Amino acid sequence: MKLTTITAAVLLTAGAALAGEVAPKDVAFNGGAIEASLTGAPGDAAAGAKIMTTRSLGNCIACHEVTALKDAPFHGEVGPSLDGTGSRWSEAELRGIVVNAKMTFEGTVMPAFYKVDGFNRAGDGYTGKAAPADFPPILTAQQIEDVVAFLVTLKD
C-alpha cells in the first residue's frame, strides 16, 4: 500500500517534470527567437560551458572560437567567434539560434540542436545506421538552457 503510493507519487513527479518541458515539436518561434525557457527555469552557465566544449554534446567550439573557453583546445573557424554574443543577441534570440539556427540564418551549416523531424536519412548517433523512430534531439531542453545561460554571459 505504502509502496504503491510512493510509486504513484514518483510517476506524478516525473510526469510533471516532462510536462514542464517544451518538446522539440512544440517549440514556439517568434521569428527566429524563442521567448520562454524550454524547461521553465534558468539554465546553469557553468554546465553550459562544459557542454560547449564536449565533443559528444554541443561541441560548439568545433566551429566557433570562444575566448572564455580557451582552456579547451582547438577552436574552429567555420562559424563566427562567439565573443560578445551576449551583447549582440537577446536571450530569446540566442535560444532560437541554438534550437534551430536556420530560423535566423537561412541556409546556415549550423546544426539544429533541439529538433527531431524533417531530416534526410537521420542516423542513430554516429553508427551510420538509421535512427529509431523516436530519436532524441542532439541536446536536451536542460542542456539548451545551460548553453543559453552561458552565451548571455559573453558580453563585449
Add this chain to the structure above:
Amino acid sequence: MTKLTSIRTLAALAVAGSIAFGGVAQADENAELVVNGEITLVTKTAAPDHLKDAMDTIYSGWVFRSDETQAMQADDFTNPGILDAEAGVELWNAVDGTEGKSCASCHGAIEEGMKGVRAVYPKWNEAAGEVRTMEMQVNDCRKTRMGAEPYKYVSGQMGRIVSAISMQSRGEPVNVAIDGKAAETWAKGKELYYTRTGILDLSCASCHEENYGNMIRADHLSQGQINGFPVYRLNNAKINQVHDRFKGCVRDTRAETYNPGSPEFIALELYLASRGNGLSVEGVSLRN
C-alpha cells in the same frame, strides 16, 4: 635527403609568399609535391569549367596537410601505402579462380596494361550499360574472366589491387568524362553532393565547398578532392578506398549512410572525380 630538403625550401619560400584562402593563411600553399625527387604532381590548378561558378582553383587534399605529412608522401620510402600497392602487384600476377588466369594473363604487365586507367575512372561501360568504378571492373574480371570469387568492395585485397592500378597513373591528370552516357550518373552525383543528410544536416558542400581552408575543431577542411585515392591514412594506419571515406563522412553527419558500391556512391565518385579534373592522380596518397 636532398629531395626532402628541397621540399622544405619550397615550403619556406611559400611562407614568404603566402596568401589567404578560405580565411586562413596557408603556410605551404605554394609547396610543390615532387615524389622521389622526380615526379612533380599537380596539387593546385584551375577549376574545370563545370565548377567555375563555385570556385576558381582546385587543391589536392595534400595542400591542407601538415608539413610532416606532406613530406611523408614525397618519398616512397616514407609512404606506407606504397607497400600495399606493391602487394597489389603480387595479386595482379597471381593466378586465381577456375580459369587458371591472373590479371596479367589478359592485361600483361601492370605497368603496361593499367597505364592511365585510374585517371579516367569511374567510366561508362558500354557493354554493361552503366558507369563503373575500378573496383567494379576488377570484380567483373574476377567473376567473368577468371572464374574467381569477387573481392568484398571495401577490403584489404581490393584496396591493394586498386592501389597497384592507381600507381600506374601517378602524375597523370584526372580526366573523367561527364558527358554522353555518363551524364545522367554525373548529374545524380552532383545532386547528392549538394543534398544535406543526417541530424547535423550537412552536405558535402557544407564543409568542402563553403568551408575549405577553415579549421573544424583540430581538422583542416580540404576541398574533399579524391585525386589522391586510395589513401593511406595515419588515423587508421591502412589503405582507405574512396567509398569507405564517403561512408565515414556521411556517418559523421549523423546520417544513415549509403553502402560502398551502392549506385549513390558510384554516382558521387564520378561527380567528385570530375571536380578534380586537372589535378594529378597521386597513386597512393598519404593523409592524416
